[in-house]
Amino acid sequence: MPISAWHIEGMVMDILFKVLIDPFLQMGAMPDLFVQTIWDGFVTGVLYALIALGFVLIFKASGVFNFAQGIMVVFAALTLVGLYEMGLPAPLAVLVTLGVMFVLAVAIERVVLRPLVNQPDIILFMATFGITYFLIGLGELIFGGNPKQMITDQLYLPRGAIEVKMLGGFVQFQKIDIAAAVIAVVMIVALAVFFQKTRIGRALRAVADSHKAALSVGISLNQIWVIVWFTAGIVALVTGIMWGARSDVSFGLQVIALKALPVLILGGFTSVPGAIVGGLIIGIGEKLGEFYWGPLVGGGIESWLAYCIALGFLLFRPQGLFGDKIIERI
């Protein structure tokens, strides 16, 4: 059958309609579904932001890109659940887990960071790869590879949902999601204050700028690093609890942590507010993309959409939305 010019024009118009117009029509036709999708994206975004926050903390304070943040989240969550299953009451389990994260922070500082003090960044980055694999193996060995249930009730986290009648339909807000958003905001504000107003926060920023200079003014690098990694550990635990409460606790989470990278690209590697904004953009963008454009190509685009969004940003602003402009001097 010969393909005429009309035919081709028809196909093109059809594609343009499906991609550029129809999704928005769908959004308008069922606004409650639209709001639901945005809320879901918002919640995912908050959780991405929490993971990204861990990265930002360590990078901001020590210049190390801690690839192991994802596995730290999983490890913290696994430890908490594991301890509870061994019989510890929930509040004690939380404390012991914090203790474990502290020990982990000290161990990492002593075994990995101290010997690599003045090596180029890429070496430190690769070292965190090593930590990741080590913790994956260790976690699987101690806790087994099966997914686990987060102890939401025991931690006094809310269950159930609130249904709000709006825009011609219903929008569901899971209480745990609201709790997650609130907790995230509280943590972020606390961290921002910590960095800006306290003496230790200042020292952290000094170390991020230059190890040698910080040493020369008497800042103890070792102490700072332990504090930073421990703080990141706390963030990891909170993140792990929140993530685990929504789905379950498994090693698949580690790969989801890779999603934090596009968040960091958007928000910059050193900006706490940037992590939030970046997280929200990626979370909402992903959900909207998957729900309204995904069906056009067979679905599943959530796996790569975030990276492409980040890539697009990088081409126009190589330093991200909030990052510092890179000036090369020769």
Added chain:
Amino acid sequence: MFYRETGQFKTNYADDMAVFPILQDRIGIALILVVAFVVIPLAGSNFLLSSVMIPFLVFSLASIGLNILTGYTGLISLGTGAFMGVGAYACYKLTTLFPEVNIVVWIVASGFFSALVGVLFGLPSLRIKGFYLAVATLAAQFFLQWCFTRIPWLYNYNASGAIEVGQRTLFGINVTGAKASLEARYMVLLTIVTVLTWVASNIMHGRIGRSFMAVRDMDIAAELMGIDLLKTKLLAFAVSSFYAGVAGAAMMFLWYGGGEANDAFNINQSFLILFMVIIGGLGSMIGSFFGAAFISMLPTVLKFGLPALGIPLAGATAEHLTYILVGALIIFFLIVEPHGLARLWQIGKQKLRMWPFPY
């Protein structure tokens, strides 16, 4: 005593610029080739061939590819697994559409398709550097992985969604498919790897290799030499992806004999190859082989070595231990010798030169 350069004087530049200027090195390489081509297929057990040598060769090829990109040119890539997949699927389509053409030709030709895709995803490298480029390659990894499962044309619309490897021959001998013998597959793979390693070594020792290393060491100064940054980086992506693609095709057709994309070409594979390159030694051909040998043989060594030492081990535990060991070893190497096994080998040879004198 044995490993001395005394008396080996070079009288022309060609000799001085040879890849193996020392006679003992040339003898060593010849021996290795003899062992690889003659001794192993004749005397090696099935286990050696199937679980040690064939995986080792496939991973070596992929490591060479990544080393060219990351070790020689300094461009971090987390998409090697996906590029291997492109090669595998390209080979599959090519041999389905043109079954008369010899499969070995297609295995090598599929590299060109990988190279094309690699260049496409390498385009951002002009504006983006370092970690950021790594994230761009992640986009490539996840997008291509998605393509492998969502574009039915790629896997010929078959129900399993996997690549199915049919029977193909070379000079009348079965080399792929169920009837192909281990020896036949091994020999084909060995030949491909040997030839491609020789080519890679040639390229890296010449002007192109120097351009790559210049871009890695100081791209601003490289531009000043007249090196076109974009063209050089894209060439690096092209060559690197070519090798990854051939490795992927070889993996599917000569090793696995068919399989699913998500198992073989996922992000974990990308990380694995990166570890091989790091542990083996960035920027070193022989390092790629060391790293590949190390990581591909480690699980096997653990599975059989530990019980031999009296430590009982369940299958899954071996895998967990592998992770722990790999992680610990990466950290160990980065602390002790960031330049990997290749540097240790070099130091070893230095000491051998002096032996039996201490210095």
Added chain:
Amino acid sequence: MTVTHETIGKGEVLLAVDQVSLSFGGIKAITDVSFDIRKGEIRAIIGPNGAGKTSMLNVINGFYHPQQGKITFKGQTRSKMRPSVAASQGIARTFQNVALFKGMSTLDNIMSGRTLKMNSHFFWQCFRHGPAMAEEIRHREFVEDIIDFLEIQAIRKVPVGKLPYGLQKRVELGRALAMEPDLLLLDEPMAGMNLEEKEDMSRFIIDVNTQYGTTIALIEHDMGVVMDLSDRVVVLEYGRKLADGTPDEVKADQNVIDAYLGVAH
């Protein structure tokens, strides 16, 4: 008629900087500077730290693009160009902080300077033996002349990261020379050297100028070197041109004396 290096006679203007201004955000690095460089001469650019000397070289090189002004090189006027274009037109340079390729040996570093002249196809590179090798050897011979000239035969195969600072600077000079440049820009070639090394480097610079006929522009702080080596001098201070002439003229210029002694003006 295209203007090439050969059509410009010795003593005629090879490079002219015309009212160039350069600023980074609010900081003005160079303000309205004009001078020229004649073919075959050694031109020194001097001035206190922060005067804009390196920025000036970077502008000539194409690393920085001036907000105002033009550069005329070999008869062609342009306001901005890319460093690789500058390279292909015959401008080579060395850097204040040695910009060698630390992962490569001395020989490879200097050979990389020949990149523009080497163009054997990728296909032949895959086989090495054959046309690619013949080309390598040809350029190796040229590079060996430079190695001979700079007396660095002993460190041919040494990775440059392991070399002492003075030798690194010499290798960098070799790499620039390998490009067979018409204009060679040297950014503080004697920095950090002792007297003996300075004498060696001075000898090399003079030889490059007389033997190869290369025009040289150099930034230098050592006044003795500047006065002895250069044909003409231009003095910069706070991004402006203070004086321009022969070494004797510049030495006697009151403004220059004040600037160096720190008299406020």
